[in-house]
Amino acid sequence: MAGVSQTTVSLVLNKRGDADVRIAPETRERVLQVIRETGYVADPVARRLAYGRNRILGVFTYEAVFPAESADFYHPFLVGIEECAQEIGCDLLLFTSARAASGARRRIFNEESRVRLADGCVLLGRTVDREDLARLLAEGIPFVSVGRRDDAGGPVPYVGADYPPAVRALVERAVALGHRRLAYVGAGTGGESMADRLRGFHEGVAATGADGRHLTPDVPLGDLVAAGVTAVFVEEYADCVAIAAAAGERGVEVPRDLSILTLGAFTRPVRIDTDFTGFRIPRREMGRRAVQLLAGVLETGGTPQELLPCELVDGTTLAPAPDRTAI
Amino acid sequence: MAGVSQTTVSLVLNKRGDADVRIAPETRERVLQVIRETGYVADPVARRLAYGRNRILGVFTYEAVFPAESADFYHPFLVGIEECAQEIGCDLLLFTSARAASGARRRIFNEESRVRLADGCVLLGRTVDREDLARLLAEGIPFVSVGRRDDAGGPVPYVGADYPPAVRALVERAVALGHRRLAYVGAGTGGESMADRLRGFHEGVAATGADGRHLTPDVPLGDLVAAGVTAVFVEEYADCVAIAAAAGERGVEVPRDLSILTLGAFTRPVRIDTDFTGFRIPRREMGRRAVQLLAGVLETGGTPQELLPCELVDGTTLAPAPDRTAI
DNA sequence: TCAAGGTGCTAATGCGAATTACTACAGGAG
């Protein structure tokens, strides 16, 4: 329509004013005019095939992105991801189809994975399949994990929450308030984040010289009390609630008789009613940062690894240790 | 690696057992073996370019997808959309980049729109730009709007909430409880959904012979009371809350002195504390249905238009009309 | 023995852009 070749149109569209390729202003204007009239938009697919970039970031989650329960644990991450993606002018591709059929484990690389359609991707999930990570690494697909990950055939780029210092700080607080017998209640495994929490607990215990034990979530409240534990550090939020409820039933007053500190893992949905003492995982910031780091990886490569600090939350479930003699 | 041509691999991958093209089982197995070993995955971009389909559905929202406020109005739509997309094995492309720079109106067709990367898309938003709709229609891009839309140079495919009967039913309920002076509080414009609500109100008033007036949201509560209005039908949820609050201040008891019925529009975020009488917009179902309809459009074309019924919610803000003589 | 028909696979082409290599033309220097 403008009487020029496809090449010229391409050059005009991509604003190429290079030294080695130039377009007469008059010609350029003619092309732009036609584009304006027809509303022509370059096919993003072909563009990507030829050029290699899309401005599309993939988001892979091992759970549903939009959970039925609002105010869900993952939501803040996504808020941050979206905010940042918008700022840098990228679209987001949610791999919703990856949710495998019942039974089978969901995997990034399924039969017709669309991962490579995106320029890079953000991984979200409590745990991420090691094989998936290794393959991502091996194939050189740019990605950033939200949440720290152990090496998987190489260092994994991530932005995580810095649990150890946070948990350790909580332990120190409790000890400062007179608590001597502490318990970590939770698996302490099942993902790096759990391991990090437990590690922070042990560090804190070691640093303060307190007595710290590691118990599984199914430990009866009676055992805790009988063992003289006055402060529990609970990995999973739902267990916090359960313990608080059990305490209520048994006449153990929180926090007078027992301090409960949450370590903020959300594996199971639960209604939030108590204002537990613990720390805030900077979820939104992690989401934002993940996208920023991914943008950096796309730009210049590298394997960024960052841990964001968790802010302590005062809450109402930590009090000075009860007078032992009074019990 | 398998000693066959690219064509053969393509045929094996796409499971073509057509009459006109056949592959020896032995060859097929050899190819599959190599694929298994190398973990080869066809480039989704090239695939789309050649074949024309992606199994990617675009989601265009005129507001942020993941709002900072949880339990947001749009969230249920997205839950439904994701659920259904997952079921039919599609990924979701969120056009987060479309959020234009401050000031400018966000548009679907911006300079480098990625709409055409998806097979089709779902439109979400209180109002949708008419020009965008017209262009979508003109270019033959498959899409389905969530929310009824007036024609835009042709009928628009949509799945909406059926407001008129719902509002009308509320009016009839109020009249059945003795209310005679009713007021619709809200703009009644600014999108098809608003117009539909107002229309339903007028229908209800006409059918019952009650006295119905249309007032703007800034009407002072005093005027309502002075005019003898005993039941207000409030378009915007935030206004419901505001009116209830104003009533509380002025000693007008809800619902004894004044019944408040919500028509469920959420333009402005607001804390929900009262259990207003009104109806439930089937948001999640609308999201699901939109994706189903879109799948249908992709399959067989057409211009589906559906309205889903709104279920009445009893709530606590509708009571029999006060005895007029007693006021 | 040869044509007809079936079988199994490949060469060539297209999708729509980006990119590279190259050409036609004009003006100035030698």
Place this chain on the structure above:
DNA sequence: CTCCTGTAGTAATTCGCATTAGCACCTTGA
């Protein structure tokens, strides 16, 4: 008048796959 140097633009190729047309080989029937 020829050679050189820019300048402005184009033809050809590439990206990785799907698809169509067609080729070579093997049966079968007459």
